[in-house]
Amino acid sequence: MSFSIRKSLHPGLNLGEDHGDDHLEAETSVFGFWVFMMSDLVTFGMFFAVFATTMPLACCPGPKELFDLGSVAWQTAFLLASSLTSGMAILTLKQEHGGRGACTKKLVFWLLLTVLLGCGFLYREISDFIAMAAAGGPPTRSGYLSALWSLVGLHGLHVTGGIIWCLVIVAGILVRGVDLRWKLTLLRWAVFWHFLDVVWICIFSFVFLGGLL
Amino acid sequence: MGGNLMNFINLFWMFGHPEVYILVLPAFGVMSEIASTYSGKRLYGYTSIVAATMCIAVLSFTVWLHHFFTMGQSATVNAAFGVATMLIAIPTGVKIYDWLATLWGGRIRFTAPMIYLCGFFVLFTIGGLSGVILASPTLDYQLHNSQFLVAHFHNVIIPGVLFGILAGIHIWFPKIYGFRLMESLSRITAFLWAIGFILAFMPLYQTGLMGMTRRTVAYEDPDLVPWMIVSGIGSLILGLAFLSILLTIFVSVLNRKKLMVPFGDPWDGRTLEWWTPAPTPEWNFAVLPKVECRDAFADAKEKGTAYQPIEKYDDIEMPANTYYGFIIMIMASGLGFGLVWHMWWLAIASLLGAIATAIIYAFLPQKHNIIPAAEVREIDEAWRRAAREGRGVTRDDECNAANKGLARPDNITNP
Amino acid sequence: METNKEFRHYLLGFVLATVLTIIPFTLVATVGGKIAFFALILCAILQLIVHLRYFLHLSFKGQQREDLQLVMFTGLILLIMIGGTVWVLGDLYNRM
Numbered sequence: 274m275s276f277s278i279r280k281s282l283h284p285g286l287n288l289g290e291d292h293g294d295d296h297l298e299a300e301t302s303v304f305g306f307w308v309f310m311m312s313d314l315v316t317f318g319m320f321f322a323v324f325a326t327t328m329p330l331a332c333c334p335g336p337k338e339l340f341d342l343g344s345v346a347w348q349t350a351f352l353l354a355s356s357l358t359s360g361m362a363i364l365t366l367k368q369e370h371g372g373r374g375a376c377t378k379k380l381v382f383w384l385l386l387t388v389l390l391g392c393g394f395l396y397r398e399i400s401d402f403i404a405m406a407a408a409g410g411p412p413t414r415s416g417y418l419s420a421l422w423s424l425v426g427l428h429g430l431h432v433t434g435g436i437i438w439c440l441v442i443v444a445g446i447l448v449r450g451v452d453l454r455w456k457l458t459l460l461r462w463a464v465f466w467h468f469l470d471v472v473w474i475c476i477f478s479f480v481f482l483g484g485l486l
Numbered sequence: 487m488g489g490n491l492m493n494f495i496n497l498f499w500m501f502g503h504p505e506v507y508i509l510v511l512p513a514f515g516v517m518s519e520i521a522s523t524y525s526g527k528r529l530y531g532y533t534s535i536v537a538a539t540m541c542i543a544v545l546s547f548t549v550w551l552h553h554f555f556t557m558g559q560s561a562t563v564n565a566a567f568g569v570a571t572m573l574i575a576i577p578t579g580v581k582i583y584d585w586l587a588t589l590w591g592g593r594i595r596f597t598a599p600m601i602y603l604c605g606f607f608v609l610f611t612i613g614g615l616s617g618v619i620l621a622s623p624t625l626d627y628q629l630h631n632s633q634f635l636v637a638h639f640h641n642v643i644i645p646g647v648l649f650g651i652l653a654g655i656h657i658w659f660p661k662i663y664g665f666r667l668m669e670s671l672s673r674i675t676a677f678l679w680a681i682g683f684i685l686a687f688m689p690l691y692q693t694g695l696m697g698m699t700r701r702t703v704a705y706e707d708p709d710l711v712p713w714m715i716v717s718g719i720g721s722l723i724l725g726l727a728f729l730s731i732l733l734t735i736f737v738s739v740l741n742r743k744k745l746m747v748p749f750g751d752p753w754d755g756r757t758l759e760w761w762t763p764a765p766t767p768e769w770n771f772a773v774l775p776k777v778e779c780r781d782a783f784a785d786a787k788e789k790g791t792a793y794q795p796i797e798k799y800d801d802i803e804m805p806a807n808t809y810y811g812f813i814i815m816i817m818a819s820g821l822g823f824g825l826v827w828h829m830w831w832l833a834i835a836s837l838l839g840a841i842a843t844a845i846i847y848a849f850l851p852q853k854h855n856i857i858p859a860a861e862v863r864e865i866d867e868a869w870r871r872a873a874r875e876g877r878g879v880t881r882d883d884e885c886n887a888a889n890k891g892l893a894r895p896d897n898i899t900n901p
Numbered sequence: 902m903e904t905n906k907e908f909r910h911y912l913l914g915f916v917l918a919t920v921l922t923i924i925p926f927t928l929v930a931t932v933g934g935k936i937a938f939f940a941l942i943l944c945a946i947l948q949l950i951v952h953l954r955y956f957l958h959l960s961f962k963g964q965q966r967e968d969l970q971l972v973m974f975t976g977l978i979l980l981i982m983i984g985g986t987v988w989v990l991g992d993l994y995n996r997m
Contacts, residue, residue, distance in 0.1 A: 307968055311975040318979040319497060322986040327489055329994060346926055353918055356956055360911040364904060416489030441845050448849065458848070467956045471949060477922075478945035482929045486938055493990055500982055547981050551989060559992045 288367060288456060295453050299460055306461040310468050313431075317472050320427055324420040324480065331417040336484030339410045341401060345481045348397045349473065352432075355390035356470045358383050363463050366456065377451060384443050387466070391436045398429050421480065428476060431469050438462050492557055499550040507546040509643070511539070513650025514581060517606060520599045520653055521585040523753050525592025526881070526896070528781055531584040538577035538584075545574050555626040564623035571621035578614060582607065593896055595881055597753075598672035602653035605680040606645050613641030616691065633702075634694025640687045644679075652679065652731070660752050660891070664765040665745040669885040671734040678727035685720025689713040747891030749873055754881060754893035756784035761792065763869045764891055769802045769857060772866035787893065793873040796866065799859040806853035814840050914955025921948040 287303065288296045362383035368376050402422070405411075412422035442462060445455050522529040529535070551559075551567035586607065594600065616638045620626055629635060652675070660666045693713045698705065738745060750764035759766075761775060761783045773796050779785050786792040817840035824833030878894035879886070925944045928937040953959045959969045 304968065307971055311971055314975055315979060315982075318983055319500075319986075322983040323489075323493060323497070325983070325987050326493055326990040326994075330489070342926070342930060349922055349926075353915070353922065356918075356952075357911060357915045360956060361908075364907055364911070367904065367907075419489065437841075441848065445848060454848070454852065464957065467952065470956075471952050474945055474948050474952065478925060478941055482925055482941055483938075485929055486933060486941070490990060490993065492993055493986075496986055496989055500986070544977070547978050548985075551985070557993070558996060559989055560996065563989055563992050 287460065292367075292456075295456060298453065299457055302457045303460050303464065306464055310464055314468070314472075317424075317427070317475075320420070320424040321475065321479070324424050327415075327417040327420045330415055331484065332415075334408060334410045334414070335417070336481075339405045339408055340481055340485055341404065342481070342485065344397050344401050345477055348394050348401075349477050351390045351394040351397070352470050352473050355387045355394070356467055358387045358390060359463050359466045362387065363460070366451070366459055377446065380451070381443055381446060384439055388436050388439050388443075391432055391439075395429065395432055395436070398425070398432075402426075424480065425476060428469065428472055431465075431472075435462070435466050435469060438465070492554075495554050495557065496550075499553040500547075503550040503553065504546040506639075506643075507542055510646045510650075513647045513654075514539075516650040516654040516657070517585055517603060518588075519657065519757070520603045521588040522781075523657070523755055524597060524600045524603070525589045525594045526754060527588055527592040528756070528784075529584070530587040530590075531580075532780065534580055535584050538580040541577040542574060545570065545577070549574065552621055552626070555623045556630045561623070568621050568623045568626075572618055575614060575618050582611060593881055595884060597669060597885065598656045598667075598676045599653040601673060601676040601680070602649040602656075605676070606649045609645035609680070609683065610642060610649075613638060613645060616641060629694060631699055632694035633690040633698045633700055636700045637687050637690035637694060640683075640690075644683050644687070649679065652676070657753065658759075660745075660747045661750065661759060661762075661764050661766065663742075664748065665738065665742040666747055666752055666889070667734055667738045668741065668745070671730065671737060675727055675730040675734055678723055678730055682720050682723030682725075682727050686717050686724055687720070689717045689720075693717075744887045747889065749869070749876065749878075749891035751783075751893050752889055752891045753884065754787075756781040758783055761786075767865060768804060769862065772796065772799060772802075772862045787895070793870045795870055799863040799866070801859050802857040802862055804855045804857060806855055808847070810843055810847040813843050817843065910955055914951055917951045917955070918948055921951065 288299050292299075362380055365376050365380045365383055402425075410418050412419045439462060442455060442459055445458070449455065518529055518535065548570040549567060551563065552571045555564050555568070585603070616634070620629055620635065620638055656667055656672050690713075693710050696707075696710065696713075698707075698710055747764050750762050750766070751760040752764075753760070758775060758777070762770060775782060775786075783792065817836040820836035821833050821840065824830065824836060873892055876890070876892045878892035879889050880894050880896050882896075883889055921944045925937070925941045928940050953972065959972065961969065
């Protein structure tokens with residue numbers, strides 16, 4: 274290789290230098306996924322923009338009648354904890370050098386724990402949606418509620434996708450062992466999962482807490 | 487209660503305006519190629535072209551409101567977006583001047599791409615200037631939704647995007663298929679496009695100023711009739727231009743033996759893609775070329791090192807073909823169709839099918855084809871030897887049957 | 902050794918993010934008003950930075966800049982588009 278592999282582009286979300294050529298492949302793969310992630314971020318940004326323009330219509334029923342602060346706090350806790358466990362999964366991956374090493378079990382454990390926390394988040398979110406509809410706030414009620422359901426629902430869909438993706442990775446690791454393709458997939462999934470938490474920060478801050486102020 | 491319908495217009499043009507710049511971006515790339523290749527010079531002001539492109543990348547996101555100046559927002563908002571729109575003319579002007587400067591003092595050949603480029607210089611600039619007129623909110627209240635607007639955007643998209651695409655087809659056709667297009671017919675096509683465009687769309691500026699709205703089916707004002715007749719004649723010529731493209735390809739395929747360019751460099755190219763035989767083998771480069779400057783191939787030809795023998799060849803690993811992407815594409819089309827026509831069964835089935843296909847593919851072993859080094863060596867060495875022994879043609883014979891894709895220097899010094 | 906350092910990095914990020922989450926929730930539940938509003942915005946921005954820094958490992962150092970430039974360019978585009986939408990639609994709303 275003509276260029277140095279000592280310097281890594283993604284120090285945390287990467288394999289580490291003792292993975293050799295796999296490490297180099299991960300650099301470009303993860304960077305490409307960053308570009309996709311940014312386009313997804315723009316999509317979320319536009320949902321936020323539309324939501325912001327409907328804020329003056331937020332009434333009858335509005336945030337005060339519809340939101341449950343405790344439940345939002347639970348969802349935030351679930352997602353933040355899952356961010357940490359997915360980070361632990363990546364740390365374990367770095368010690369794993371292909372095949373079915375000693376770390377495979379640990380890796381699967383962290384991934385399944387992340388999935389479990391994600392499911393906890395989804396459970397609370399769906400309960401909240403059902404409660405909101407029952408309290409007279411279905412998406413068809415007002416422009417504000419349409420925007421709210423679309424924005425929060427889009428994030429929920431992303432979390433669902435992330436959970437399915439993670440389960441596929443777990444199945445792949447168990448079937449074929451931790452080979453290069455699953456390593457790269459895992460790194461991309463980790464970027465995706467961290468980003469869902471980043472978007473959630475904006476949602477709980479501006480949609481829920483901001484709405485209640 | 488409800489939302490604001492105008493938000494749809496706002497969102498649509500926030501996508502739609504950057505989109506037209508994305509549309510013209512590859513065409514601008516083709517124009518850069520034409521200017522340098524067909525004048526035998528390095529592209530002038532490469533850095534400033536890149537900087538201008540990046541300026542446009544940011545500015546393109548700041549102008550979308552000029553599509554709806556008349557929607558009812560206050561004059562301050564309109565003024566801000568009007569100024570931002572006019573600013574776009576500056577980086578675009580930089581590019582035009584760079585291409586003009588590239589031509590200066592070069593070994594210019596008036597082949598079909600050069601005709602497109604000249605048409606582009608004149609017509610695209612007129613289109614850009616009418617855009618600056620439209621960017622003024624006060625004038626836009628008169629011109630909004632009129633034929634003037636129709637004339638403007640055809641005036642940038644046809645000489646900009648379409649001329650770029652057509653010229654690009656003429657340039658890279660031999661690289662893909664191994665034989666050139668008939669030069670004489672291509673030139674006729676280029677002129678038909680330019681003349682047809684001028685007759686079809688320039689009158690619309692006038693009718694727009696006279697108050698004719700866009701998408702008009704019938705009108706009563708007799709003053710409009712002469713302009714519309716000219717425009718109609720223009721669109722007939724554009725129809726001929728379309729036919730002329732088909733004729734060019736048809737006649738060229740019939741004469742492909744005479745038009746063959748097996749050496750792969752019919753235009754005395756400057757960039758790497760011309761450094762391969764035509765049609766290009768599936769591995770593209772037998773050995774990755776070493777790039778030490780811009781226009782690496784032109785540099786190698788000048789030094790006489792372009793076709794030197796290579797000592798060591800390696801096996802080349804190519805990813806195997808797969809039809810999984812195609813299946814996902816079909817399902818994605820089904821999803822889009824189902825969503826548009828509210829056919830929920832189709833939408834759900836396609837979505838699940840696409841996801842399942844992707845998951846199945848993830849579990850399949852990845853295949854690779856290995857092309858042995860001996861096979862690569864045989865083909866590559868034969869090509870290099872023939873190129874070293876061949877005489878090639880100067881640019882005087884570029885469009886003759888003598889041009890087999892091997893370029894000989896013209897011995898003309900650049901300023 | 903390296904792994905230990907990275908583990909502590911993640912943990913520090915987690916603690917910071919937790920603190921920056923608890924502050925706005927408590928303020929909204931108890932104090933409310935203008936102070937809570939500004940604290941909310943500040944905490945959100947800080948937590949975004951914490952996530953990018955400690956979980957997604959962006960920094961100004963060396964080649965990692967490429968990722969950061971990508972994020973910053975997207976941030977600029979988002980700022981223009983969200984700000985523009987709010988400005989235009991807000992202006993229309995006031996004139997209706």
